[in-house]
Amino acid sequence: MSETAALRAPLEEAIQRGALQLDERRFGEFLDSTASDFRYRIQAYSHDLRKDMTFLDHDRAGIAALFELLPKHHVNGAEWLRQVSLQTVNRRGETSVESVSALSLFHTLIDAGDAHVDGGSSHLFAVGRYHDAFRLVDGRWLLSERTVRLHTRQLGIGSHLIP
Amino acid sequence: MTLDSTLAWRQRLGGAKLPFVDSRIYTDPQIFQEEREKIWRRSWLLVLHESELAEALDFRTLSVADEPLIVVRGDDGKVRAFLNVCPHRGALLLREPAGNLQKANPSGSPRRISCMFHAWQFDSRGKCLSIPRRNAGYQTRLECEDVRLHEVACEVAYGGFVWVHLGENPAPLAEHMGSAFEALRPHLEAEPLEVFHHHKAIVRTNYKLWHETNSEFYHDYMHHFNRVTGMQQPGYYDRRYETFPNAHVTVSSMEVRYTAYEHDEHALANSRDLSFPGLERNGWKLLDLFPGATLNLRGSALRVDTMTPLSHDRVLIEFRGLGLKRDTAEERERRVRDHNTIWGPFGRNLPEDLLGVTGQGLALRTGSEGLHMLHGRIEDATIHDETGLRHYYEEWSRRLGRLASAPYGDESGPRAKEPARLPVFRGGVLAQ
Numbered sequence: 001m002s003e004t005a006a007l008r009a010p011l012e013e014a015i016q017r018g019a020l021q022l023d024e025r026r027f028g029e030f031l032d033s034t035a036s037d038f039r040y041r042i043q044a045y046s047h048d049l050r051k052d053m054t055f056l057d058h059d060r061a062g063i064a065a066l067f068e069l070l071p072k073h074h075v076n077g078a079e080w081l082r083q084v085s086l087q088t089v090n091r092r093g094e095t096s097v098e099s100v101s102a103l104s105l106f107h108t109l110i111d112a113g114d115a116h117v118d119g120g121s122s123h124l125f126a127v128g129r130y131h132d133a134f135r136l137v138d139g140r141w142l143l144s145e146r147t148v149r150l151h152t153r154q155l156g157i158g159s160h161l162i163p
Numbered sequence: 164m165t166l167d168s169t170l171a172w173r174q175r176l177g178g179a180k181l182p183f184v185d186s187r188i189y190t191d192p193q194i195f196q197e198e199r200e201k202i203w204r205r206s207w208l209l210v211l212h213e214s215e216l217a218e219a220l221d222f223r224t225l226s227v228a229d230e231p232l233i234v235v236r237g238d239d240g241k242v243r244a245f246l247n248v249c250p251h252r253g254a255l256l257l258r259e260p261a262g263n264l265q266k267a268n269p270s271g272s273p274r275r276i277s278c279m280f281h282a283w284q285f286d287s288r289g290k291c292l293s294i295p296r297r298n299a300g301y302q303t304r305l306e307c308e309d310v311r312l313h314e315v316a317c318e319v320a321y322g323g324f325v326w327v328h329l330g331e332n333p334a335p336l337a338e339h340m341g342s343a344f345e346a347l348r349p350h351l352e353a354e355p356l357e358v359f360h361h362h363k364a365i366v367r368t369n370y371k372l373w374h375e376t377n378s379e380f381y382h383d384y385m386h387h388f389n390r391v392t393g394m395q396q397p398g399y400y401d402r403r404y405e406t407f408p409n410a411h412v413t414v415s416s417m418e419v420r421y422t423a424y425e426h427d428e429h430a431l432a433n434s435r436d437l438s439f440p441g442l443e444r445n446g447w448k449l450l451d452l453f454p455g456a457t458l459n460l461r462g463s464a465l466r467v468d469t470m471t472p473l474s475h476d477r478v479l480i481e482f483r484g485l486g487l488k489r490d491t492a493e494e495r496e497r498r499v500r501d502h503n504t505i506w507g508p509f510g511r512n513l514p515e516d517l518l519g520v521t522g523q524g525l526a527l528r529t530g531s532e533g534l535h536m537l538h539g540r541i542e543d544a545t546i547h548d549e550t551g552l553r554h555y556y557e558e559w560s561r562r563l564g565r566l567a568s569a570p571y572g573d574e575s576g577p578r579a580k581e582p583a584r585l586p587v588f589r590g591g592v593l594a595q
Contacts, residue, residue: 069387
């Protein structure tokens with residue numbers, strides 16, 4: 001087995017498990033799989049402005065705060081499903097790796113829209129890529145940085161949840 | 164449903180003492196068509212910021228009241244607007260949302276607006292430069308000099324924003340604005356601004372309901388963020404509305420206490436110290452412009468909302484964030500973060516505002532029964548007063564020749580429209 005192939009397996013596992021944790025809103029478990037200096041960003045290239053935009057930029061504490069404060073905000077009710085495909089893995093050092101994954105984010109409506117008419121319907125919310133960095137800590141690959149590069153720039157009313 | 168509840172539903176809350184509008188102004192497709200002709204095609208509209216056209220030959224495309232437009236900075240530096248329509252056979256000229264004319268397209272030369280269909284070419288000032296095989300086809304019957312792009316009134320003013328007006332020979336923009344911009348002028352005209360954020364949303368609601376959301380603060384009850392950083396802080400209830408001719412409205416400032424929002428790491432790090440020239444730290448001023456734009460200056464970021472109504476129940480809203488053109492990279496990063504933490508598509512406030520107005524769109528549907536929508540809070544023009552709403556509909560009623568509270572006038576008149584029928588009950592039993 002090549003070194004890259006050997007690396008892919010644990011990273012794929014980490015990325016897919018993280019997607020499931022976010023889908024199921026097990027935010028504490030997701031945070032447990034991130035490094036202490038975790039940084040999370042959502043970015044997109046604006047074809048209107050012809051420049052990059054940053055929609056969200058938080059450190060680990062900032063992301064934790066977003067999760068903790070969710071009950072105090074009105075959130076558009078939907079079940080989220082992240083379809084993630086690992087595309088590339090590149091070792092950056094003995095204990096650091098970067099990866100790129102394609103992301104399709106579907107949501108199935110609960111109370112978003114007319115619950116009677118629209119409830120239960122599934123829609124593509126956004127597509128883009130995860131640009132991740134991992135660091136090996138005590139034998140575990142922890143997510144140290146995630147930049148979500150969205151292609152989708154029409155996000156409806158937006159969301160208090162993160163892709 | 165009982166007879167009592169039916170009657171109560173039909174009656175105005177508060178009787179004749181409380182101002183209201185008839186909700187059918189949001190749900191009637193005919194009224195929307197009239198709005199497009201009498202308001203949107205006859206008003207100065209803020210469409211973008213000059214920083215989006217930073218270089219000569221930069222262009223943006225957009226649509227206003229169903230008219231496709233090009234806004235381009237000419238080779239002479241002047242910003243102009245044209246219909247994005249080839250005068251030859253009506254093809255769309257430019258398809259990209261933004262670009263620079265230096266780049267040639269497959270049908271044309273650099274520095275020109277070229278129609279992909281038959282390769283007619285125009286310069287950045289709208290002048291026709293080339294009609295392929297003109298002599299062979301048109302002989303002396305048509306010269307390039309006979310052809311121009313259709314220019315639309317356009318001005319750059321009030322903080323470097325670009326404004327267009329679809330009408331012919333409209334009164335100057337300054338006449339439309341009056342003195343409404345004066346409260347923001349010291350902060351937005353001291354030095355050049357720059358757009359750093361743009362996103363858009365198509366929302367299932369009537370456009371006026373979004374403008375109303377931007378014109379009243381009573382709905383701060385919806386926002387945990389605004390409650391703790393605003394409503395519960397000193398100065399909130401001292402903020403005042405001021406109304407101006409042509410239905411513009413301003414709201415005076417207060418200091419937003421960002422540190423009150425739990426876990427706001429940026430506030431806790433006391434980093435929200437960027438502002439705009441002359442604006443107190445974490446100050447908050449707002450300007451609502453008829454018929455549908457808002458400049459919201461809060462702390463380190465200026466948010467600008469513009470709307471393109473698509474139908475009576477659908478609106479495209481564009482959200483821009485601006486800082487100072489001279490920002491360092493570090494300053495810009497902080498402004499972007501401050502802006503998007505609250506107002507980005509994943510921010511704390513914007514999804515809630517859009518959720519609220521979407522709910523109105525879902526509740527007030529095409530052909531639904533008219534509801535008396537209260538605009539009746541009178542609190543000496545302070546922050547929960549609804550004077551902004553009332554002021555808007557005075558102008559709206561004047562423009563449309565319909566009262567917002569009685570849009571169909573005398574039921575026996577020429578604009579008579581059968582009011583939505585309510586079920587008739589007799590003795591608690593449905594009679595018909």
